[in-house]
Amino acid sequence: MVAKIMIKKNRIHFLFRVFQLAILSVLLIIAPLTQAAVEGPRDKAALKKRAALLKKLKKLNLKQLSTIQFFNPEATSASRTKRKLMDTASALFVISSEDIRRAGITSIPEALRLAPGVQVARVYSSRWAISARGLNGLMSSKLLVMIDGRTIYSGFNSTVYWDVQNTLIEDIDRIEVIRGPGASLWGANAVNGIINIITKKSKQTQGNLITTYLGTTEEQAVVGIQHGGKIGSHGHYRVYGKFSEHDSFVDSQGQDANDNWQMKRGGFRTDLDISKLDNVTIQGDIYDGFKKQTYLHPGKIPEVRNAHTYISGFNLLARWQRNLTNGDIIMQSYYDLTERQWTVFQNETRSIYDIDFQHRWQPNVKQEFIWGLGFRHLYDENKDEFMPITRTIPEKREDNLFSAFVQAEFTLLSNSPISSKKIAQSEEKLLRLTLGSKFEHNDYTGFEYQPTIRLLWTPNAQHSAWAAISRAVRVPSRMDQDNEFHGWFGKDLRFTLLGNHDFESEIMIAHELGYRFNLSNRFLFDANIFYNEYDRARTLFEQVDFQLSPPPPTVITTYGNNMTGEVYGLELLAQWQTTKNWRLVATYNYVDIHLHHLPISKDIGGEGEEGDTPHHQASLRSLLTLPNNWEFDTALYYVDNLPNQKSPNYTRFDVRLGWQPRKDLSLSLGARNMFDNQHPEYGIGASGNTDIPFETQRTFYLQANYRF
Amino acid sequence: MSFHIKFFRVLLRTQWLPRVLMLLFMCGWIAFTPLSHAQTDEEIEEYQIKAVYLFNFANFFTWPSTAFQYNAQPFRICVLGNDPFGIDLDLVIEDEEVEGREVVVQRIPTLRKSVRCQILFVSQSERAKKTTILNYVRPYPILTVGDMEEFATRGGMVEFFNSASNEVRFSIAPETVKKGGLIASSNLLEIAKIIRPR
Numbered sequence: 001m002v003a004k005i006m007i008k009k010n011r012i013h014f015l016f017r018v019f020q021l022a023i024l025s026v027l028l029i030i031a032p033l034t035q036a037a038v039e040g041p042r043d044k045a046a047l048k049k050r051a052a053l054l055k056k057l058k059k060l061n062l063k064q065l066s067t068i069q070f071f072n073p074e075a076t077s078a079s080r081t082k083r084k085l086m087d088t089a090s091a092l093f094v095i096s097s098e099d100i101r102r103a104g105i106t107s108i109p110e111a112l113r114l115a116p117g118v119q120v121a122r123v124y125s126s127r128w129a130i131s132a133r134g135l136n137g138l139m140s141s142k143l144l145v146m147i148d149g150r151t152i153y154s155g156f157n158s159t160v161y162w163d164v165q166n167t168l169i170e171d172i173d174r175i176e177v178i179r180g181p182g183a184s185l186w187g188a189n190a191v192n193g194i195i196n197i198i199t200k201k202s203k204q205t206q207g208n209l210i211t212t213y214l215g216t217t218e219e220q221a222v223v224g225i226q227h228g229g230k231i232g233s234h235g236h237y238r239v240y241g242k243f244s245e246h247d248s249f250v251d252s253q254g255q256d257a258n259d260n261w262q263m264k265r266g267g268f269r270t271d272l273d274i275s276k277l278d279n280v281t282i283q284g285d286i287y288d289g290f291k292k293q294t295y296l297h298p299g300k301i302p303e304v305r306n307a308h309t310y311i312s313g314f315n316l317l318a319r320w321q322r323n324l325t326n327g328d329i330i331m332q333s334y335y336d337l338t339e340r341q342w343t344v345f346q347n348e349t350r351s352i353y354d355i356d357f358q359h360r361w362q363p364n365v366k367q368e369f370i371w372g373l374g375f376r377h378l379y380d381e382n383k384d385e386f387m388p389i390t391r392t393i394p395e396k397r398e399d400n401l402f403s404a405f406v407q408a409e410f411t412l413l414s415n416s417p418i419s420s421k422k423i424a425q426s427e428e429k430l431l432r433l434t435l436g437s438k439f440e441h442n443d444y445t446g447f448e449y450q451p452t453i454r455l456l457w458t459p460n461a462q463h464s465a466w467a468a469i470s471r472a473v474r475v476p477s478r479m480d481q482d483n484e485f486h487g488w489f490g491k492d493l494r495f496t497l498l499g500n501h502d503f504e505s506e507i508m509i510a511h512e513l514g515y516r517f518n519l520s521n522r523f524l525f526d527a528n529i530f531y532n533e534y535d536r537a538r539t540l541f542e543q544v545d546f547q548l549s550p551p552p553p554t555v556i557t558t559y560g561n562n563m564t565g566e567v568y569g570l571e572l573l574a575q576w577q578t579t580k581n582w583r584l585v586a587t588y589n590y591v592d593i594h595l596h597h598l599p600i601s602k603d604i605g606g607e608g609e610e611g612d613t614p615h616h617q618a619s620l621r622s623l624l625t626l627p628n629n630w631e632f633d634t635a636l637y638y639v640d641n642l643p644n645q646k647s648p649n650y651t652r653f654d655v656r657l658g659w660q661p662r663k664d665l666s667l668s669l670g671a672r673n674m675f676d677n678q679h680p681e682y683g684i685g686a687s688g689n690t691d692i693p694f695e696t697q698r699t700f701y702l703q704a705n706y707r708f
Numbered sequence: 709m710s711f712h713i714k715f716f717r718v719l720l721r722t723q724w725l726p727r728v729l730m731l732l733f734m735c736g737w738i739a740f741t742p743l744s745h746a747q748t749d750e751e752i753e754e755y756q757i758k759a760v761y762l763f764n765f766a767n768f769f770t771w772p773s774t775a776f777q778y779n780a781q782p783f784r785i786c787v788l789g790n791d792p793f794g795i796d797l798d799l800v801i802e803d804e805e806v807e808g809r810e811v812v813v814q815r816i817p818t819l820r821k822s823v824r825c826q827i828l829f830v831s832q833s834e835r836a837k838k839t840t841i842l843n844y845v846r847p848y849p850i851l852t853v854g855d856m857e858e859f860a861t862r863g864g865m866v867e868f869f870n871s872a873s874n875e876v877r878f879s880i881a882p883e884t885v886k887k888g889g890l891i892a893s894s895n896l897l898e899i900a901k902i903i904r905p906r
Contacts, residue, residue: 051799053752057760058800062768062899065761069874070754233906276862277836325836365790461753 046460086518089434089456089466090182091117091528091571095175097200099585102623102633104656104670104701106169106213106222108197109162113637114621115177116587117528117571118193119613121642121682124694125218125249125259126163126291129612129682132179132193133530134567134591137612138682139540142191142474142506144182148199148283150317150334153189155350155378155399157479164287164311164338165197166265168224168240170211170705173200179571180530181510183450183472184436187374187403191472191508192532199283202228202236202271208708215701221245235272242266248292249694250678257694258305261291277323284316295344304344313338327360345390350380366411370436376401380478390485392478393499399443407436432456444476445505462519468512473505480538480559489604494554497541504561507535526573536561537595539603555604562601567593581625588618611644631658631668645683651675664707672699757876758855758868759797762829765851765866766806770891771826775849776809783809784824786816788841789831823848830854830864838862849889860884860903867903879903 057065085092093115105111109128113120119136121129131140141158144151145165153160175197182190206228213222221244228238242265249257267285274280289311295304317334333355341347358372378399382392413431437451452470485497510532517525542560547553569591576584593610597603621635633656641649656670673679678695762785783806787793801811814825819841822828828850830841835856842863845852852859853866860867860881865888867879879901885892 047795047799050796051802054756054760054796054799057752057756058763060760062761062764062896065757065764066877066899067875068752068757070752070757070876273858276839276858323835 085524086461086464086516087432087456087458089432089454089468089514091179091512091514091526091530093117093177093179093526093573095177097170097172097174100169100172100175102631102656102658103621103635104633104654104668104672104703106219106703107162108165108167108169108172108175111169111172111175112177112195113619114585115175116526116573116619117179117569117589118177119591119617121639122696123682124257124293125246126261126293128162130160130162131613132177132195133532133569134593134613135192135609137609141477141538142189142508143193143195144186144190145195145197147197148281148317149196149319149332149356150315150336151189151352151354152336154338155352155380155477156348156382157483158189158474158477161311161338161340163261163263163291164289164313166242166244166263166287167199167267167285168209168211168226168242170209170224171199171205171226171238171240173198173204179528180468180512180532181450181452181470181472181508184438184452184470185370185405185407187405187438187440187450188401188442188448188473188475188505191474191506199269201281202238202269205238206230206236210706210708211704213701213703215699217697217699218247218249219244219699219701220247231270231272234274235270237268237270239268240266249696251694252680254678258294259292259694261289263287263289263311265289279321281319281321282317284314286314288312293344307343309343310341311339324361326362329360330356330358332356332358346382346384346392348380348382350378352379353377366414368409369407371406372404374401374403374405376403382478389487390483392482393484394482397478397482401440401442403438403440405436405438407434409434430458432458440475442475444481444503448473448475448505462517464516464518466512466514468510470510470512472508472510474508475505476503489555492552494552495541496554496556498544498556498558500542500558500560503538503559504536506537506561509533509535522577524573524575526571528571530567530569530571532567534563534565534567534595537563537565539563539597539601539606541604541606543602543604557604560601560603562598562603563595563606564598565593565595567591583623585621585623586619588616590616608644612642614640614642614649616640629660631656633658639681642682647680647683650679650681652679666705668701668703670701670703672701674698753796754870754874754876755792755794756796759793759800761868761876761878762797762827762853763800763804763811765827765853765896766811768893768896769851769885770893771851772849772889774889775826781809782812783807783826784812784814785827785829786814786822786825787829787831788816788819788822788834790833791815792831819844822850825850827851827853830856830859832856838864846888851885851888851890861906863905865890866900877901881905 057068085094095111095114099114100111103114109120109130112118112130118132119130119134121136123129123138129136129138129140131143135142139157139159143153143160145153145160147165152165175195178194180193182194186194205226209226211224213219222242224240224242226238226240228236231237244263246261248260251257265285265287267283269281269283272280291309291311293307293309295307315334315336317332319330319332322329335351335353337351339349354374354376356372356374358370360368360370362368378401381396383395384391410433412433434454437449440448442448450472452468454466454468456464456466458464480499480503481501482499484499487495487497489495510530512528512530514528539560539562541557542562543555543557545556547556569589571589572587574586578584591613592615593613595607595610597607617640618638619636622633624632626632635654637652639650641647652672653674654670654672655674656668658666658668660666673696676698678697680695766783785797785801797813801813804811816822822845828845830838830852832855834841838856838859839862842852851866852864854864855868860879863884865881865885869877869879871877880892880897881903882892882897884905
């Protein structure tokens with residue numbers, strides 16, 4: 001009943017938003033028109049400057065010309081097609097392989113610190129809490145993360161097990177980070193953000209590579225080996241193996257936290273050009289390892305130290321792409337199996353089989369259509385072993401997910417650089433409208449729709465501005481509906497947290513505005529503001545019963561959809577290539593979260609999640625290239641305090657010195673967290689947490705890569 | 709909490725009118741930012757570099773006399789498919805001459821019109837028709853240039869590719885050039901990556 005009213009209310013809300021957008025669209029159209037009226041044909045002075053620049057280029061000899069750099073990072077995930085950053089109507093940031101290398105970063109979750117608007121907190125040695133645009137936490141569930149198009153968030157609780165998401169860091173081509181919803185294309189869970197990790201094509205990783213990393217404190221050793229070769233004259237492949245050994249974090253007293261871990265993994269990728277128009281990619285990974293944890297329970301359960309969790313899994317993906325005259329077709333399918341044998345929690349096995357079809361059609365310069373169909377089969381098995389802390393009923397479950405999406409992009413206004421017939425073909429797109437929606441049917445909540453409307457305005461090559469309104473949902477996961485968890489609120493009060501079969505999708509309506517300013521290939525400024533409205537947000541502890549006997553007293557709670565919320569914020573990025581050898585990157589973001597219980601809610605503490613995300617985050621990186629193949633890079637990260645986790649703010653300072661003495665050998669020596677001995681990034685062990693967070697320490701490392 | 713954050717919060721807390729005003733403000737701000745302010749001579753685009761290359765090729769290749777039917781015939785640089793150059797290619801060839809001939813740029817809608825060109829740039833939009841195009845122009849002394857993958861290995865003469873650090877490089881298939889009746893200068897072959905057609 002309540003749910004029905006809420007749905008109705010939401011629908012009205014949505015219609016209201018559409019109306020609102022209609023007004024905004026009209027305003028956005030009027031603004032450039034006024035400019036066009038004032039200026040008439042394109043500025044003559046601008047044209048003159050263009051001609052002068054070309055004249056300069058013409059004076060160069062061919063050798064010099066081949067060393068001129070042009071500028072424009074490209075991205076695929078923003079609109080599932082390639083598009084230049086300035087032409088992207090979403091809050092996109094691309095972390096390049098160069099960025100990762102020069103930040104001295106060796107794992108995917110740590111690399112996400114480089115993106116603005118992303119909250120990264122390392123809870124203990126093998127666990128991260130990561131979110132975008134707020135609502136971070138151990139249970140942060142609104143991020144869609146993919147590696148080469150394979151979804152990697154867990155079907156159990158919609159979080160990402162970052163400990164198993166890895167590959168040779170040298171093989172990562174780029175990480176595309178989109179803050180804000182992308183659900184219209186990507187579907188459920190693409191609520192707060194999308195992280196698309198894209199590995200290099202096997203053509204780019206030919207030859208052999210040996211990579212080694214040795215460090216003090218947590219990350220002790222990483223050894224990777226890779227071989228790349230050709231298959232006939234039309235294909236390439238690579239195979240890799242990687243071993244990583246991680247030591248424990250420490251507690252606030254400097255004592256070992258017993259959370260060391262170890263991973264072994266291997267994988268391959270082949271790219272075949274089976275015909276002039278068709279490309280096929282087949283890739284897969286297999287991994288195996290263990291991690292340790294310490295559980296300190298506030299209640300009567302004895303603490304567990306050295307609790308081992310064995311993790312293993314594999315995945316296999318095939319993708320076929322056919323280029324058409326006016327577009328392309330992509331067919332992709334994958335299977336992913338992952339297993340976790342916890343000593344404390346239940347053993348879980350889960351698998352995903354997924355098949356996707358996508359067709360992009362561009363009938364003319366002014367229109368583009370993308371549509372697609374998808375099917376996903378999810379299977380999982382949860383068995384509790386000996387500790388009666390948690391169980392999932394039913395133990396096994398199979399779910400099917402059907403999806404379809406359609407997106408259309410129209411050029412509403414375009415202008416020619418000058419009024420001449422002969423270049424009519426090359427007219428610039430001035431104002432573009434993107435309309436799209438994803439439609440899904442899942443076994444938890446049935447039918448879901450996730451539309452978006454985006455408007456991009458590119459008055460010239462230097463400025464672009466965009467606005468978007470989207471609706472996205474986080475569909476329930478297994479935990480929300482079927483899990484049962486026993487824990488303690490303090491020493492004398494037990495709780496039993498039951499899954500809720502009536503748990504519904506969490507809904508977000510996002511309003512975004514973005515502006516990019518590309519002064520030249522040397523300076524890029526990107527600003528975004530957003531206002532996200534959440535409805536039916538998850539409350540973790542809805543009280544349903546209270547039992548005095550048998551002692552100790554136990555509160556029975558369940559998950560609810562009894563919160564609404566607003567999150568708003570600002571994200572700034574500036575990239576400045578001061579000279580050819582010196583690049584500066586600065587980011588700042590502000591997030592403010594307001595959560596409100598509905599009057600019917602009997603939740604304990606849900607609004608406190610507000611305080612799990614830092615208000616302010618900032619970073620400044622300097623990448624300096626020195627003569628004789630030396631590099632000197634520094635990075636400063638500031639993260640505000642987390643009141644709900646009682647963790648103080650911290651400033652992390654990293655230094656790296658790189659040297660490439662020979663073409664086939666590169667070395668780096670670096671230090672992380674130079675400013676302090678140790679600091680926690682998330683929590684100091686607030687009561688009620690079964691996972692006690694620990695602290696990260698100052699680290700020195702040495703890295704060597706040898707290619708042959 | 710600082711003033712601007714409070715301001716921002718008030719703006720967002722209230723209903724739709726302030727949001728519209730905010731957007732209006734943004735529009736106004738961007739719409740009236742002077743254009744000239746933003747245009748600097750540091751700006752170099754990928755296709756500006758390619759346009760300069762294309763013109764330079766005119767001087768680094770030699771065409772047989774049969775390429776020209778009459779004395780005053782202009783030197784034609786043609787673009788087949790969606791034009792990625794825009795005004796830049798026209799600016800590059802402005803007032804230029806190649807061996808006493810005026811240089812002109814032509815955007816050709818159909819393949820049939822390509823036979824009178826000296827340089828034919830095949831746009832990425834023609835990717836699917838690559839083989840058809842190259843087969844069609846093979847009997848003529850036309851320098852075929854493209855920037856799609858495998859252009860040179862599939863019968864094209866010059867293929868642009870981008871280096872990892874966003875520089876424009878090119879490869880040449882000398883056998884194809886020779887078959888087309890053209891002569892490439894040795895200077896050019898020195899810098900180019902040499903490719904054998906399959």
